[in-house]
Amino acid sequence: MTPDLSVRLGPLTLRNPVMVASGCCGFGQELAEWMPLSALGAIVVKGTTLRPRRGNPPPRVWETPAGMLNAIGLQNDGVQDLIEHKLPWLREQDVPIIVNIAGETVGEFAELARVLDRAPGVAALELNVSCPNVRAGGMQFGVCTTGVAEVTSAAREATRLPIITKLSPNVTDIVEMARAAVDAGADALSLINTLLGMAIDPETRRPRLANITGGLSGPAVRPVAVRMVWQVARAVRVPIIGLGGISRAEHALEFIIAGASAVCIGTGLFADPRCPIAVVDGLRDYMERHGIERLGDLRGALEAAV
Amino acid sequence: MSEGAPRPGQDHYVAQVRTNIGVADGHRLLTLICPEVAQTAVPGQFLQIRVSVSGQDPLLRRPICVAAAREDEVDIVVRVAGRGTDLLARETPGAFVDLLGPLGRGFTRPGRHEPVALVGGGVGVAPLHFLLTSLADPSRVRVLLGARTRALLPRQPGLSGLEGLRIATDDGSEGHHGTAADLLAGVLETDPPHRVYACGPQPMLAAVARLCIQRRIVCEVSLEERMACGIGVCMGCAVPMAGGGYTRACREGPVYDARAVKWE
Ligand SMILES: Cc1cc2nc3c(=O)[nH]c(=O)nc-3n(C[C@H](O)[C@H](O)[C@H](O)COP(=O)(O)OP(=O)(O)OC[C@H]3O[C@@H](n4cnc5c(N)ncnc54)[C@H](O)[C@@H]3O)c2cc1C
Ligand SMILES: Cc1cc2nc3c(=O)[nH]c(=O)nc-3n(C[C@H](O)[C@H](O)[C@H](O)COP(=O)(O)O)c2cc1C
Ligand code: FES
Numbered sequence: 001m002t003p004d005l006s007v008r009l010g011p012l013t014l015r016n017p018v019m020v021a022s023g024c025c026g027f028g029q030e031l032a033e034w035m036p037l038s039a040l041g042a043i044v045v046k047g048t049t050l051r052p053r054r055g056n057p058p059p060r061v062w063e064t065p066a067g068m069l070n071a072i073g074l075q076n077d078g079v080q081d082l083i084e085h086k087l088p089w090l091r092e093q094d095v096p097i098i099v100n101i102a103g104e105t106v107g108e109f110a111e112l113a114r115v116l117d118r119a120p121g122v123a124a125l126e127l128n129v130s131c132p133n134v135r136a137g138g139m140q141f142g143v144c145t146t147g148v149a150e151v152t153s154a155a156r157e158a159t160r161l162p163i164i165t166k167l168s169p170n171v172t173d174i175v176e177m178a179r180a181a182v183d184a185g186a187d188a189l190s191l192i193n194t195l196l197g198m199a200i201d202p203e204t205r206r207p208r209l210a211n212i213t214g215g216l217s218g219p220a221v222r223p224v225a226v227r228m229v230w231q232v233a234r235a236v237r238v239p240i241i242g243l244g245g246i247s248r249a250e251h252a253l254e255f256i257i258a259g260a261s262a263v264c265i266g267t268g269l270f271a272d273p274r275c276p277i278a279v280v281d282g283l284r285d286y287m288e289r290h291g292i293e294r295l296g297d298l299r300g301a302l303e304a305a306v
Numbered sequence: 307m308s309e310g311a312p313r314p315g316q317d318h319y320v321a322q323v324r325t326n327i328g329v330a331d332g333h334r335l336l337t338l339i340c341p342e343v344a345q346t347a348v349p350g351q352f353l354q355i356r357v358s359v360s361g362q363d364p365l366l367r368r369p370i371c372v373a374a375a376r377e378d379e380v381d382i383v384v385r386v387a388g389r390g391t392d393l394l395a396r397e398t399p400g401a402f403v404d405l406l407g408p409l410g411r412g413f414t415r416p417g418r419h420e421p422v423a424l425v426g427g428g429v430g431v432a433p434l435h436f437l438l439t440s441l442a443d444p445s446r447v448r449v450l451l452g453a454r455t456r457a458l459l460p461r462q463p464g465l466s467g468l469e470g471l472r473i474a475t476d477d478g479s480e481g482h483h484g485t486a487a488d489l490l491a492g493v494l495e496t497d498p499p500h501r502v503y504a505c506g507p508q509p510m511l512a513a514v515a516r517l518c519i520q521r522r523i524v525c526e527v528s529l530e531e532r533m534a535c536g537i538g539v540c541m542g543c544a545v546p547m548a549g550g551g552y553t554r555a556c557r558e559g560p561v562y563d564a565r566a567v568k569w570e
Contacts, residue, residue, distance in 0.1 A: 004436070023540070023541075024535075024539060024540060025539050026461075026538060026539045026540075028310070028543075029309045029310050030538035030539050030557070031538055032309075032310035033310060033312040033313065033316065033537070034312070034318070034537070035309065046541075054550075054551050054552060055541060055544060055552060056544075057544070057546065058531055058532065058544045058545070058546075058552075059531075059532045060532070060542050060543075060544055061532055061533070061534040061540070061542035061543075062532070063364065063366050063534075064363060065363060066363040066365055067363055067365060068365060068366060068541070070534065070536060072540070072541045072542065075544070075552065077540045083427070089309050089310070093310070174324060218365050219362045219365065242406070247362075248372070267365070267534075269535065269539060270365075270366060270367075270534045270535040270536075270537075270539070270540060271356070271361045271362075271365055271366065271367060272318075272361060273318075273406070273535075273537055275320060276393055281377075
């Protein structure tokens with residue numbers, strides 16, 4: 001028996017469930033120096049905005065127990081540069097390309113979706129609703145159901161591409177956010193984005209990050225992410241991409257058993273840029289050991305008395 | 307550099323520790339057996355070294371410069387600055403170290419007989435030592451070293467006894483009472499070199515850059531920005547540029563032309 005690792009993500013079929021996360025693999029070129037991108041289920045490129053963004057001043061990263069804080073500030077060269085200079089190379093790499101988009105207004109999300117709808121080689125759009133909503137005074141779209149719904153439906157109307165809404169964990173009720181996204185037309189959900197955090201240098205009384213607060217990622221957030229995937233998987237019918245602290249097959253399996261169809265590796269790439277290959281191999285081993293023919297059979301297979 | 311193609315020698319290696327010796331208070335010189343890196347590394351390039359067995363905590367690798375390269379081995383000088391470097395400094399001969407490298411852009415090689423000065427602060431001497439050993443005629447090079455105090459001056463073999471060596475300590479416990487940048491100011495008055503290479507703490511680099519820019523002397527600095535990935539994928543290591551915007555210390559750096567950097 002050769003285990004079948006392919007998974008369906010709404011209208012997309014991926015050769016395996018292991019993807020690389022937005023903001024942790026650039027636009028693929030540097031990662032390709034370490035592993036063939038064709039070994040991945042998909043690549044989710046760095047958050048792309050309508051216009052270029054310089055990003056935040058340094059320090060932008062700070063290591064925390066089994067994790068890290070980042071405040072990159074969405075540094076990117078804008079969507080036109082993506083289309084003209086990054087997509088042509090990426091299209092040659094034999095990997096589905098998911099573009100993560102970030103707008104400051106609902107209109108910007110719609111415009112990004114419209115522009116990318118015509119760009120060859122884009123397999124899907126992932127909506128980063130964790131960016132500040134300028135109209136709502138900088139409050140994130142992703143922290144209220146109306147914000148999530150407005151962004152998702154605006155993108156939905158602007159493109160025929162599959163829409164993946166990436167949920168922020170910085171909310172009281174993740175299930176509510178997930179329902180809002182699905183009702184607004186999301187084909188799939190990604191969760192989780194980073195947890196808002198902060199660290200201080202007591203000697204100088206200064207924040208460790210120039211931006212003061214930042215997003216927590218890595219192994220430290222994995223239990224939160226697994227719990228949220230489990231809650232959401234029981235509440236909605238669309239496929240879920242689980243992420244947060246994955247760097248080994250065991251971690252990916254937690255998410256799949258909790259109900260994820262696919263997984264993303266973010267911070268794990270920083271410690272080991274080749275870990276996606278090991279995760280794919282580890283999943284195959286696990287399936288052989290447990291006699292599982294199709295990975296989909298394992299999805300949501302949690303044994304629990306609830 | 308062609309897109310997606312690995313840079314020369316750049317790979318994931320597990321290197322055995324050959325020796326580990328003290329070179330100053332809290333500074334260890336480790337010799338690692340890694341022929342591929344020894345043969346391909348350029349002075350100024352660095353390695354991303356794993357400091358935990360699990361790779362989960364501490365999670366991130368630590369950027370450390372190559373301090374010397376011989377046939378099958380490379381030297382690194384580790385200053386114990388916190389948990390990660392403490393773990394690395396304790397690695398004993400025979401142990402294995404997991405590393406990525408060589409990474410980043412190194413120093414521009416000077417012309418064969420071009421007069422150069424190397425300005426190092428503390429552990430910043432490490433990449434300069436590698437540069438020195440790669441030069442055709444090291445005896446003609448001015449090496450200006452600074453540290454807070456005598457006990458913190460890294461005694462890297464190959465540096466002592468050098469004719470052009472000058473030392474400065476903040477407390478005057480050895481050499482000039484002051485900084486390595488002071489020494490450079492003196493040299494620029496009497497016998498200016500064509501090129502200056504510098505690595506060390508930010509204030510020292512800023513002072514060196516200012517001196518060289520004023521006198522229109524070519525100056526390259528190696529910057530220590532905080533890093534997460536070290537391989538160009540996270541945008542964590544932003545260095546502000548004189549022309550606006552940021553570049554990545556791990557890709558476009560860590561070595562920069564002093565004029566290209568925006569100094570605070
Ligand atoms: C390109 C480059 C080359 C370097 N070369 C050397 C070298 O040859 N020898 C040497 O001893 N040190 C070198 N450093 C500094 C060294 O990487 C840090 O001292 C080390 O990362 C500190 O880790 P820690 O766990 O001991 O300290 P902690 O303070 O506990 O580290 C916490 C976090 O901050 C980061 N960090 C702390 N200080 C620095 C710093 N100065 N620069 C970048 N990140 C930092 C760590 O990587 C870690 O993620 C270099 C740094 C860079 C960027
Ligand atoms: C340095 C860094 C940059 C990130 N940039 C983005 C981004 O541009 N868009 C986005 O949706 N998520 C971004 N993220 C969040 C990750 O994609 C991911 O959701 C989160 O880090 C949790 O997964 P992990 O623990 O595997 O990293 C970023 C994370 C990190 C660490
Ligand atoms: S440290 Fe990640 S891009 Fe430089």
